[in-house]
Amino acid sequence: TPARGQLGGDGPLVRSAGVLVRSIAAFAPIAAELRARGVPVEVVGLGGLLAEPEVADLVATLRVLADPLAGSAAARLLTGARWRIGAADLAALWRRARELAAVPEGNEDSALDAAVAERAELTGLVDAIDDPGPAERYSAEGYRRITALSRELAGLRSRLDQTLPELVADIERTMLLDVEAAARPGSVGRVHLDAFADVVTEFAESSSSPTLSAFVDYLAAAEHAEDGLEPGEVVVATDRVQILTVHAAKGLEWQLVAVPHLVEGVFPAKRRGGCWLTSVTELPAALRGDRIDLPELRLHGGEDRKQVAEAIQRHQEDFAQRHADEERRLCYVALTRSEHTLLLSGHWWGETAKKPLGPSVFLTEVADKLRDDPSLGSVVEWAERPDEEQNPYLAQTREAHWPADPLGQRREAVATGAAMVLEELARLDAQDEAADQVPGSEHGPDDDPESWAADTDVLLAERARGQQETTRVVLPDHMSVSQLVDLAADPGALARRLRRPLPQAPNTVARRGTAFHAWLERRFGVARLLDFDDLPGAADTDAEADADAEALREAFERSEWAHRTPYDVEVPFVCEVDGVLLRGRMDAVFADPDGGWTVVDWKTGQMPPESQQRALSVQLAAYRVAWASLNRIPVGKVRAAFHYVRSNRTVRPVDLLDADGLRDLLRSVPAAGDA
Known part of the structure; x- marks a missing residue:
């Protein structure tokens, strides 16, 4: 892709690239153009993330579940990539909505109104999906799709009692959005869905009312925020072009950075609102958190009308100058994010502008500087003001x-592949039917009418084959600490799970609802939502039942840790090791008297055999490196230990891997180019 192309001549290969924009409104068109040229793209930040197709469909489903009158969201689902309801069926559904709303006869509007979002909000389009009426009003395929969508929405409504993160994951699976993301060409895959899941988890943890309706309102605010909401921790990617606002790019660097839209009114942006004295939407300066840096209105009480007007005018001009200075500082941030190559551009005509825009003062100043000193760079093209108005x-x-x-241009290739798969499935079914007719076969149709025995034979054969075969996979860009432990313990088993993900067997310790961990959270005064892989005990090898929870609590009270106060508990982290993002949560971190730290992981099961302890210690090694990275301290100042609650024994491995050791562990599997 161009992101990995060469920067002309003998320049270095581009390992990272970022597109920095002033406003989130620029995300969607830039991302679409890059994808059209085969460039993998990641949109960073919630505001732009909401425009990504898979996330937009997910949010539309959330809106439909939260508000039965969210007609525009329902129209998004109906006409989106999956259901693709045509104009005739959409118009029939619109008429059904009006029928359910008891609109008087003779007051029918054009069928094209079905596509108008404002009208759809008022007509109960969601109700029409739930009750589409007689099938003869629709095409056969259209009716099938509408009723299928209706069943999916009804199933989701029946499960609205889930926590917000669980509900979003349920929607993702039900609407097949994970399949859509995985099937997309390029290396982006689930990046946007995972980023949205992080937003959901963060909202659920930090909000005092993490309800569905509150989250939908939060998303609406993010969608209309000009600068986008705070994107959280941003990690520079090396396999895709990242698009983000200049605000979100502070502190980051890419080898190649492009800053488009350096035009008047865009960057620098027009000042929104006015002075607090003339705009009711502006908070008075004295009440703002940054009031120390704001211009001061200097009035002493003895001024006449003219002097007051002049003071207010100066005050407004000071605010305007402050805004200009902020825009210039923001431009400085954008221009200093590049390690090697910086691309700047502007334009005269936007897609909707009625008048020519032209280069901003920032682009003009840079161009003048390059003309004066060609050693700094070059002006590749500079268009003069167009003649047309x-x-x-x-x-x-x-x-x-x-x-x-x-699917676009991929339609023919995907259809061909699907036909080959269906043909092979039909051939296998024919073989099974022929085998059932053979006298003396192991399982005949009469002996196994439900095919339970045949399915068992297939599963056992697959299991035996999997134990004999060597499976080579490429490690994902994101890994949990539990997967890292699996990599150290049994790389082959992890490879098989990565190649063919299957639901995990229920694990009572891994579930947050275990009596001991719930009690421990209350004891330390913390209750936070966790991801499944981050649940307490997710990396445990032995799961004890909750029946003896009282014995576990008593055992903990006898331990050395019962008399210490943790510095922090359930600490989430994301750290990069050799290009792989490790994520997890540390059970507890204690400050030591010598100025060091001890990360403790509670284990409610029995101590594992010595043969497994080396692999399990990788969990502590990851926690140790993560805490050192979060606090920017040497790894040597961080200790780590397992505390086995039942036996009241604390194990402190002395030969834990450091960052280099974890890097070597990850490098023990094939790289992308070797797979």
Whole structure:
């Protein structure tokens, strides 16, 4: 891809690339153009993330579940990539909605109103999906799709009692969004879904009311925030182009950085609102948290009307100058994010502008500097002001197919592959039927009418084959600490799970609802939501039942840790090791008298045999490296230990891996280019 291309001549290969924009409104068109050229793209930050197709479908489902009158969200689902309801069926559904709303006869509007979001909000389109009426009103395929969507939404409504993270994961599976993301070409895969899941988890942890309706309102605010909401921790990726706002790029660097839209009114941005004296939407300066840095209105009480007006005018000008200074500082941030190559651009005509925009003062100043000193760079192209005064984009006729084909040019290849799979499945079914007719076969149709025995034979054969075969996979970009432990203990088993993910067997310790961990959270005064892989005991090898929870509590009270106060508990982390992002949570961190730290992981099961302890210690090694990274301290100042609650024994391995050791462990599996 261009992100891995060469920067001209003998320049270095591009290992990272970022596109920095002033406003989240630029995310979607830039991402679409890059994808059209085969470039893998990641949109960073919630505001732009909401425009990504799979996330937009997920959010639309959340809106439909939260608000039965969210007609525009329902229209998004109906006309989206999966269901692709056509105009005739959509118009029939619209008429059904009006029928359910008891709209008087003779007051029918055009069928095209079905596509108007404002009207859809008022007509109960979601109700029409739930009760579409007679099938003859629709095409056969359209009715099948509408009723299928209705069943899925009904199933999701029946499960609204889940926590917010569980509900979002349920929607992702039910709407097949995970399959859609995995099937997309390129290396992006689940990046956007995972990023949205992080937003959901963060909201559920930090909000005093983590309800569905509150989260939907939060997303609406993020969608309309000009600068986007705080994206959290951003990690520079090396296998895709990242698009983010300049605000979110502070402190980060890419080898190649592009800063588009350096035009008047965009960057620097127009000042939103006015002075607090003239705009009711502006908070008075004295009440703002940054009041120390704000211009001061200097009035002493003896001024006449003219002097007051002049003071207010100066005050407004000071605010305008402050805004200009902030925009210049923001531009400085954008221009200093590049390690090697910086690309700047502007334009005269935007897609919707009625008048020419032209280069901003920032782009003009940089261009003048490059002309004065060519050693700093070059002005590749500089277009003069156009002669026409009307936007040529507005005069162009645009055509598009609707509903859009989500596969586009890949349609033929995907259809061919699907046909081959169906053909092979039919051949295998024919073989099974022929085998059932053979006299003396191991399981005949009469002996096994439900095919239980046949399925068992297949599963046992697959299990035996899997134990004999060597499976080579490429490690994912994101790994949990539990997966890291599996990598150290049995790389082959981890490879098989990565190649063919299956639901995990129920584990009472891994579930947050275990009596001991719930009690321990109350004891330390903390209750936070966890991801499944981060649950207390997720890396345990032995799961004890909860029946003897009282014995575990008594055993803990006798331990050395019962008399110490943790510095922090359930500490989430994400750290990078050799290009792989490790994520997890530390049970507890204690400050030691010598100025060091001890990370403790509680184990409610029995102590494992010595042969397994080396692999399990990788969990502590990851926690140790993560805490050192979070606090920017040497790894040598961080200790780590397992405390086995039942036996009241604390194990402190002395030969834990450091960052280099974890890097060597990850490098023991094939790299992407070797797979």
